[in-house]
Every structure is written in structure tokens, then in C-alpha cells.
Amino acid sequence: MAGWIKLHRSIKDWEWYDDVNVRLTFLHCLVEANFKDQSYKGVEIKRGSFPCGRIQFSKEVGVTVQQLRTAFSKL
Numbered sequence: 001m002a003g004w005i006k007l008h009r010s011i012k013d014w015e016w017y018d019d020v021n022v023r024l025t026f027l028h029c030l031v032e033a034n035f036k037d038q039s040y041k042g043v044e045i046k047r048g049s050f051p052c053g054r055i056q057f058s059k060e061v062g063v064t065v066q067q068l069r070t071a072f073s074k075l
């Protein structure tokens with residue numbers, strides 16, 4: 001994975017910015033997303049998507065699985 005993402009300062013005005021779990025989940029999704037179509041274990045993963053499981057994702061973000069589910073429901 002290489003490259004960079006562009007993030008506007010106005011993200012601080014976003015309604016969920018104050019919710020740390022939602023903010024971390026959203027930012028983690030941004031940096032994990034493919035910038036071009038790729039293959040993972042024989043499955044094509046389109047640009048803007050990424051393979052993940054909720055347990056591993058929650059470990060990477062540093063939240064519980066329930067906190068992750070709540071964050072995704074808000075997103």
C-alpha cells in the first residue's frame with residue numbers, strides 16, 4: 001500500500017468528528033481503501049474498497065467489536 005490521501009480541514013465540522021470511535025473508524029477506512037483495483041485471495045477488490053473482518057478491524061482501530069458496529073451504523 002502506498003500513496004497519500006487528501007483530507008480537508010472542514011472535516012472538523014463533521015457531525016461525528018467529536019465521536020472518537022467514529023472518527024478513528026472513518027479515517028482507518030480512508031487509509032485502508034484501495035486506490036486501484038486489486039486481487040485478494042482470488043477475489044477482485046475494487047478501487048475504494050478493502051477486505052476486512054470485524055475482529056481484525058476492531059483490533060487495528062483499537063476499539064471493541066461492539067464499538068466498531070456502533071461506529072459503522074453511524075457512518
